Amino acid sequence: MDKIKILVVDDESRMRKLVKDFLVREGYIVLEAGDGMEAMDLFYEEKDIALVILDVMMPKMDGWQVCREIREHSRVPVIMLTARSDERDELQGFELGVDEYISKPFSPKILVARVGAILRRTLGADPGELLKAGGIEIDKTAHLVKLDGKPIELSFKEFELLTYFVENQGIALSREKILNNVWNYDYFGDARTIDTHVKKLRSKLEEKGDYIKTIWGMGYKFEVES
Template identity: 40%
Template sequence: MDKILLVEDEKRMQEIISDYFQVKDCKVICVNQGKEALSILEKESFDLILLDVMMPGIDGFTVCKEVRLRYETPIIFITAKSDEEDQLYGYELGADDYVTKPFSLGVLYAKVNSLIKRAKGTIIEDKLKVNDICIDCKKLEVTVGGEEIKLAPMEYRMLVYFMRNKNQVITRDQLIVRLWGYDFEGNDRVIDTHVKKLRKALGKSGKAIRTIMKVGYKLEVATNEK
């Protein structure tokens, strides 16, 4: 049984989503505020988080940012905010998908089911190492040449994806689907922006992320490590 955390301050919306998903054999835990969500995540693990943006106290964007600093749990925003700028901001913070109200419960369930299957099908290594770049996946720590560096949530996820697919050409479309989801409506320039930020954070080691013209990128392993 999949376990879902629903962070939504509207009681009626809680009931509608919770009832529907329970029929689908999902366990839904409902909380009203962002502070409650962060508190319960310290005690329990979930397969996915459904997160409203507009809530009293800590808003959904802040909750998403805090969650991504510590957890890889898939996140879907549920919100009335349909502006492209808000959606792009949500993706940048590490959200996996975005559903605007009103929405189809069937479509929402399909998105939830797909994300959970994808997350469960991913093997999470304890540590990743390419050249002098190391990631401790449990601690979410990145070091370059033994020195710890800080990455924004999206750059961290992008680096993990590159390292798990080292020496492989990754298209911009693949990156968009993996990091933002199938329904992302922006353009691929957002990928180039995040790659630029990632390279800068990695310093000289960022040169290992090669641009493949008109296709995408490839993280090359040093000759002595192949």
């Protein structure tokens, strides 16, 4: 897949640099704009922007106006940044078709995680991407799991949890790490939600559920018995 292009729009050059540095480190191409009008010029000029990170408070044309204009032409994902944590702002953003809403100050790592989650959702997995382990076959494109060739029904989160386990075979995974990677920072509650999902997943995997080992006091490890 070609490198993914992201447009970062913020009138603070220091903020743009911070966000850009973290995104470039993850392999993205980053375009920058210092105000809304410059952002729209770039948006029309570059036809393959995959995601827009957009500050609300900007000169010439604010984030709401930019988002409104983008939505007249495109469904490209938009992450809105704001210095204010105001529920009315958040509701207005979602009504305009904002995909994510992040209040400043924020952790750049969390922003990058949200970018990755949205792009996985919108761009999808590479065609034909298959994972296999001990009679379990995961088709990431079709969102399908087979046990010894027989399809099984998994919920969306059970599918993502199993995929994460198989992609990290033999690695001890803490509950916090699983939350951050499978729940993509969406969930800030009790980590025991993982235990509930693991219990259901083990049941659906039948005897292969034993591949998911409990590491007491820490989390889990997926290991196929030889």
